[in-house]
Amino acid sequence: MKKAVFLIVYPFLWLISKLLFPIFYLISDILFVIIYHLIGYRKKVVQENLLIAFPQKTEKERNKIEKAFYKHMCDMFLEMIKTLSISKKELKKRFVYKNIEALTELEKKSKGVIVMCGHYASYEWATAINFYKTNNKGYAIYKKVKNPYFDKLVKDIRANLGTTLISSKEVIPTMMRNIRAQQKSSYYMIADQSPKKGNQKHYINFLGKEVPAFVGSEAMAKRLGFAVLxxxxxxVKRGYYEASFVSLAENAENFADYKITDKFFSNLAQQIKRKPEYYLWTHKRFKHAKN
Incomplete structure (x- = not known):
C-alpha cells in the first residue's frame, strides 16, 4: 500500500518540480486556498500559538500574520519539491550565504561544528551550503519518515544538493566514527523542537512563555568540544532567501550549561518578533509551557 501511494504521488511531484517559477508559485497560491480556506489545516493550533506569542496584538493583526504564514508554508512545501530538479546555479541565486567565511574560519580552528537552525524562513534550501567551498564534511540531521518510499524521496531530494542526511539516531555514532577517522565535520540540526515529556531538563523564556528547550545540540557540542553557530x-522576497552564520560558541566546553541554548533561542525569538509570518506555527511549541 505504501509503495502504491508513493508510485501515484511521485510523478506529480516531479512534474511540479519542473514547472517555471511563475507557474510554480501560481500552484502555491491555489494550494493556499485549499489548505487555508477549504481544509483549514491546523488552524486552531496556529491561532492558539499566535495568541500565546502575541497577546498584545489585535485579532485583526494576528489574522494577517496567520494568512501570511499559510502562504509562506505552501511556498516552502513546494520549494522542497522544487529541489528535485533545481539547478546549482538557480539555487545559489535564490538562497545566498552572506558570510560563508564565518563558517570556514571556525571549521579551521575547531574540532568540529554544530550549526543550530530553527523552523524559520527556509530550512529546506539551507542545504545550498554544499555548493560553497567549505573545509568540513557536512551532515544534515532529519527525522525519518514512516513510509520508507517517501523517506527515500526525502533523501533523494537532499542528495540532489549533495547533502549527506542522517537520522537523529545516527548522529552520535556518526560523530564518534568521524572523530576516530579524524574526519572534521559540521552538523546542521533543527534545534527548536519541543522535547518529549520526561526530557525537560531546561526551561527558557520563549516569546513570553516558560517552555522546555531541546538541549541535545549543546550537550553534544560540549561533550566533544565543538564550535556552535x-x-x-x-x-528577502518570494522565492529568495539570505542566510548568515552567527557565532554562539567557539568552544562549547568553555560555556556554562544551557548558555548556548539560551543564546540560540534568543536569536530565533528576535527574528520571529520582527517577521512572525515566517515561523512554523503549526507545531505545538507551547504545549509543555509552565502555567
Missing part, C-alpha cells in the same frame, strides 16, 4: 535565515 546559529544559522539566521531571512526571507
Amino acid at each position: 546559529y544559522l539566521q535565515v531571512e526571507k
